[in-house]
Amino acid sequence: xxxxxxxxxxxxxxxxxxxxxxxxxxxxxxxxxxxxxxxxxxxxxxxxxxxxxxxxxxxxxxxxxxxxxxxxxxxxxxxxxxxxxxxxxxxxxxxxxxxxxxxxxxxxxxxxxxxxxxxxxxxxxxxxxxxxxxxxxxxxxxxxxxxxxxxxxxxxxxxxxxxxxxxxxxxxxxxxxxxxxxxxxxxxxxxxxxxxxxxxxxxxxxxxxxxxxxxxxxxxxxxxxxxxxxxxxx
Numbered sequence: 001x002x003x004x005x006x007x008x009x010x011x012x013x014x015x016x017x018x019x020x021x022x023x024x025x026x027x028x029x030x031x032x033x034x035x036x037x038x039x040x041x042x043x044x045x046x047x048x049x050x051x052x053x054x055x056x057x058x059x060x061x062x063x064x065x066x067x068x069x070x071x072x073x074x075x076x077x078x079x080x081x082x083x084x085x086x087x088x089x090x091x092x093x094x095x096x097x098x099x100x101x102x103x104x105x106x107x108x109x110x111x112x113x114x115x116x117x118x119x120x121x122x123x124x125x126x127x128x129x130x131x132x133x134x135x136x137x138x139x140x141x142x143x144x145x146x147x148x149x150x151x152x153x154x155x156x157x158x159x160x161x162x163x164x165x166x167x168x169x170x171x172x173x174x175x176x177x178x179x180x181x182x183x184x185x186x187x188x189x190x191x192x193x194x195x196x197x198x199x200x201x202x203x204x205x206x207x208x209x210x211x212x213x214x215x216x217x218x219x220x221x222x223x224x225x226x227x228x229x230x231x232x233x234x
Contacts, residue, residue: 022069023047029071041122043069045103049130050075052099056092073172074129086148086199090209093144097130097216104130108223117231124227131220134213135160138183140176145213149206151192151199154184 023043030039050067054077057064065078083089104126111119134142137157146153157180165173186192192199 018068019066026069026071037118038121041107041118042125045100045107045122045126045129046075048103049096049100049133050077052095052097053077053092055099056095060088060091062092085197085201087201087205090145090148093141094209094212094216096141097133100126100130101216101220104223108227120227121231124224124231127220127224127227131217131224134217134220137161137176137180139179142213143180145209147199148201148209151187154180154187158184
């Protein structure tokens with residue numbers, strides 16, 4: 001029993017070291033560019049987003065790893081158990097932007113009360129990060145959410161991703177395109193129809209996720225636009 005307890009403790013310690021260590025590494029990396037306090041706040045916002053996924057996955061009984069951070073890319077959680085259906089995938093997918101947006105909103109409200117430009121900048125970053133993640137293309141959260149409606153909605157994410165690349169070229173967007181390509185090809189070939197049980201759900205569920213997705217995307221768009229106008233030099 002003692003040996004088992006030691007192994008469990010070591011496993012938890014390992015998860016803590018991976019999450020904590022990669023968080024610290026990300027803070028140092030971001031601090032070189034943005035300064036230490038902005039870096040701390042940015043990593044905290046990303047952590048809130050990932051914990052949304054983590055809590056939702058645990059809620060659905062999925063075996064999930066602790067968040068791992070990658071500087072200038074973001075963070076991810078490892079789903080050791082894959083969702084059994086598109087509804088579960090959407091549930092886990094939307095929880096990240098939900099909690100991440102709530103954290104950004106807290107920064108915004110605190111910034112209004114204190115007049116802190118740092119908190120205002122963090123709120124803007126938080127809104128933009130979560131809005132970006134709502135692009136309807138897999139492997140982003142938006143792609144996971146809209147899959148419960150129809151995987152064919154991923155095709156709408158292609159022109160958005162291309163437009164975003166021409167507006168703000170980034171290696172991250174190229175990486176997302178590479179990761180998305182196989183799943184987009186499967187949709188174009190109609191291979192998604194080979195898994196009807198995975199995508200089968202009722203209309204009420206589809207409408208519910210569709211409304212949540214549109215409401216969250218609309219809210220984040222408005223907040224990001226408002227803060228962009230506030231933070232932009234006159």
